[in-house]
Amino acid sequence: MNYQDEREFNQDLDLAKNTRDVNIQKRFLKSYSLGIRKALAKNPFLNSDIANNLLFDTSSNVSFQASKNNNCTKQRDFISEILDNKCVVCDLDLIPLNCDNCK
Numbered sequence: 001m002n003y004q005d006e007r008e009f010n011q012d013l014d015l016a017k018n019t020r021d022v023n024i025q026k027r028f029l030k031s032y033s034l035g036i037r038k039a040l041a042k043n044p045f046l047n048s049d050i051a052n053n054l055l056f057d058t059s060s061n062v063s064f065q066a067s068k069n070n071n072c073t074k075q076r077d078f079i080s081e082i083l084d085n086k087c088v089v090c091d092l093d094l095i096p097l098n099c100d101n102c103k
Contacts, residue, residue: 009036012028012031013035013036013039013093016031016036016040017039017040017043020045025043025046025047029050034059034061034062035093037054037059038061038062039093041054041057041063041065041066041069043069044071045071048071048072051066051069051073052072054072055067055072055075060082060085060088061087061088063078064082065091
């Protein structure tokens with residue numbers, strides 16, 4: 001999905017965080033947006049198959065959040081370089097991003 005404006009993106013971000021609809025979760029799973037996939041990985045209602053898929057996302061930001069989701073039934077070992085990266089282990093949403101406290 002290509003976002004034309006910030007309002008549309010923010011609506012999808014909120015939906016990704018909270019939707020129980022598996023079809024919407026599947027759509028967001030394929031999103032090019034790292035922020036949308038990270039929000040989806042944190043969704044407490046996330047389908048376990050989707051959580052397991054996100055566990056192996058190409059972005060460590062997404063896969064680490066999926067590993068913490070209670071609906072994720074698989075495990076993954078993260079190398080120390082990933083876990084030492086404050087951006088990866090940060091629970092804040094990527095948008096709007098405020099890293100002033102992460103120095």
